[in-house]
Amino acid sequence: MFFVFDGVDGAGKSTQLDLFVEWLRDLGRAVVTCKDPGSTELGEQLRALLLGKHETPIHMRTEMMMFTTARTQLVQQIVKPSLARGEFVVLDRYILSTVVYQGHAGDLDPDELWTVNRIATEGLLPDKTFILDLPVEVAMPRLGQSLDRMESRGAEYMHRVRDGFLFEARRNPDSVEVVDANREIGVIQKEIRETTGKYMARKSSARSRFL
Numbered sequence: 120m121f122f123v124f125d126g127v128d129g130a131g132k133s134t135q136l137d138l139f140v141e142w143l144r145d146l147g148r149a150v151v152t153c154k155d156p157g158s159t160e161l162g163e164q165l166r167a168l169l170l171g172k173h174e175t176p177i178h179m180r181t182e183m184m185m186f187t188t189a190r191t192q193l194v195q196q197i198v199k200p201s202l203a204r205g206e207f208v209v210l211d212r213y214i215l216s217t218v219v220y221q222g223h224a225g226d227l228d229p230d231e232l233w234t235v236n237r238i239a240t241e242g243l244l245p246d247k248t249f250i251l252d253l254p255v256e257v258a259m260p261r262l263g264q265s266l267d268r269m270e271s272r273g274a275e276y277m278h279r280v281r282d283g284f285l286f287e288a289r290r291n292p293d294s295v296e297v298v299d300a301n302r303e304i305g306v307i308q309k310e311i312r313e314t315t316g317k318y319m320a321r322k323s324s325a326r327s328r329f330l
């Protein structure tokens with residue numbers, strides 16, 4: 120099964136993802152976890168260009184293609200082989216981030232980015248995406264001093280990012296879960312585990328009906 124954690128910077132993705140993976144491993148599952156962009160040699164090089172501070176101009180459309188290229192490599196090198204072995208894959212960000220950061224919040228057409236990303240990933244979509252939703256005013260102070268290239272785009276951009284995630288969640292209600300991240304870490308994690316438990320039970324009973 121394939122799970123993704125997404126949302127604005129500072130929303131608690133990494134925190135929740137780590138706890139989620141710990142839970143899956145305690146349940147005896149083999150779990151592979153990756154950052155998108157990143158987690159492959161090429162992906163890490165692209166990540167450094169995309170998120171690091173430098174003076175090299177990168178057009179929004181180029182930026183979108185670079186994020187998407189890192190994703191293609193991640194899917195081919197790690198995600199698909201891991202899923203084929205029956206392992207769980209849990210990603211920190213995926214397609215939605217590109218649709219939102221370069222589409223809804225950037226100036227590119229979100230639907231066009233869906234099309235590009237469907238091609239780039241051979242249509243591989245997660246079973247569930249958890250969007251950790253947090254008001255920008257709460258998320259931004261959590262980021263600390265050294266902001267990356269995306270985080271330094273300011274509050275107005277981050278408001279468009281948050282709204283973009285919520286828009287995409289409404290469009291994909293079956294696979295995208297919006298989680299109120301403005302609560303205690305343990306409370307948020309409990310809800311994510313419950314949602315996942317129900318999803319896994321539904322999926323395994325659907326499978327057994329066809330056997």
Ligand code: ADP
Nearest residue numbers: 127128129130131132133134261300302303304
């Ligand atoms: P992200 O990966 O989405 O950028 P992190 O998981 O790194 O977010 O969390 C950003 C900061 O906020 C960290 O310092 C983390 O400890 C803190 N944090 C995460 N979740 C919560 C929460 N529910 N309440 C308060 N602080 C949190």
Ligand code: MG
Nearest residue numbers: 132133134211
């Ligand atoms: Mg993080």
